[in-house]
Amino acid sequence: MGFSCLVQKIAGKCSCKQSYIEGPSQSDGTCQNFRCWHKFLLVTGLLLLAFVIGSFVLYSRNTQTLSIWQSSNEIQEHLSVESNDIQNNVSFAMAPASVLTEEAISSPLQQPAPSTMQELAPSTMQEPAPSTMQRTDSKEIKGKYEEQCFDRSGALPKAVVQETSDLEMRSLWGDPMEEDKRKIPQNLLAISVGIKQKENVKKMLEKFCPENFTVMLFHYDGVIDKWSDLKWSERAIHVAAINQTKWWFAKRFLHPDIVAIYNYIFLWDEDLGVENFNADRYLTIMEEEGLEISQPALDRSKSEVHHEITARIKRSRVHRRMYKNRGGHLCFENSTGPPCTGWVEMMAPVFSRAAWRCTWGMIQNDLIHGWGIDMKLGYCVQGDRSKNVGVIDSEYIVHQAIPSLGNNDENLQNPEVLSQPETSNVRSPGHRKASFDRRVEMRRRAYIEMNIFKQRWAGAVEEDKCWIDPYGDYKFKSAGKADDQTN
Incomplete structure (x- = not known):
């Protein structure tokens, strides 16, 4: 009973009745x-x-x-x-x-x-x-x-990375730091050329001050050495590829990061008369008028004019639209898109740096004639295409329309080849059966490329749900008609 009493004592419940001492001295029943x-x-x-x-x-x-x-x-x-x-x-x-x-x-x-x-x-x-x-x-x-650091360049410290370049030649000797202090031309002239148009190209280059222009020649016939007698040939950049258009060259050699130092890029054909043209005055007008894409007007009396908007307006400095109330492509004061306004032809376009970056991206790598791009150039100007795209009348040129690209095979002019009978087994490029004008085949391909470009544009617009067309209300109704362009 002792342990139980102890437990109950802890709980405050231990009583004397539960434990007694057997001895006579404590037989009174008191608690142990x-x-x-x-x-x-x-x-x-x-x-x-x-x-x-x-x-x-x-x-x-x-x-x-x-x-x-x-x-x-x-x-x-x-x-x-x-x-x-x-x-x-x-x-x-x-x-x-x-x-x-x-x-x-x-x-x-x-x-x-x-x-x-x-x-x-x-x-x-x-x-x-x-x-x-x-x-x-x-x-x-x-x-x-x-x-702050998400745009790091990766394996290299940021300050040592140069993301752009230029087309300026550098000396093999001397102090490069001193060389950088020299004046670098602020504009670029790129021309697609063949040796048959050497004299005309020579006249064209005389209108472009070497202090203000870097010159780049795209040799579609592969001939470079025969240009070395011209005084400016040594400072020009020469690129050769057989039977390639200027748009093929431009896509591969005029990347926006390569031409980033130039304010304006002239991308011209070789068959242009420049008697009434001055490049420095032209750029002054382009800047003052706020033009991002432009072209010099065509002398109507001497040029092959394919689009009325490119023809020169006498006693005018610049025009940005044309008016036409008969035939196809009707153009009125309220017309908002090409070819009525916001349009230049592709024989002699001039681009600002920002406009060229956009245009370069629009050039398709496999579509070398560039047809169809002219109708979309207005998307690449910094603002309203009806204001920032124009034709400069006071500095005008002549479009001679000489078909040289694609007809540069010397065998076509070889009398021995042309005199071979049709039954001959010789099948050289200059054979009589192959002596047709290749411009016809070029034009056929250009039409095909234009339709492909239109399909790609429509598909891209449909796919890109985030892109908003700033000219969405305008539709080129005569989409089936091709632009008559020369590369």
């Missing part, structure tokens, strides 16, 4: 208090000991947690400092990640951990628990860092 309290104190002592041991274990765990948190906090601060240094001084891509990680992690872990309660208590009072605000600030700093 000595044994009851002895066991009570023993159990209480065991419980206190267990409480102390448990408290020590919990305190040890809290100490380890606090130490880990302190280390994590120091690592975060260290990484933040290192990140700021990286942003200001070095390229993020070149910084070895392993070095940063080892330094950031090893530094706090090498510090001796506090071993006594006296050392831990001040630290516990001084270091607040990480708050939600601190975690938010860390995310904001990380977000700002990623925003």
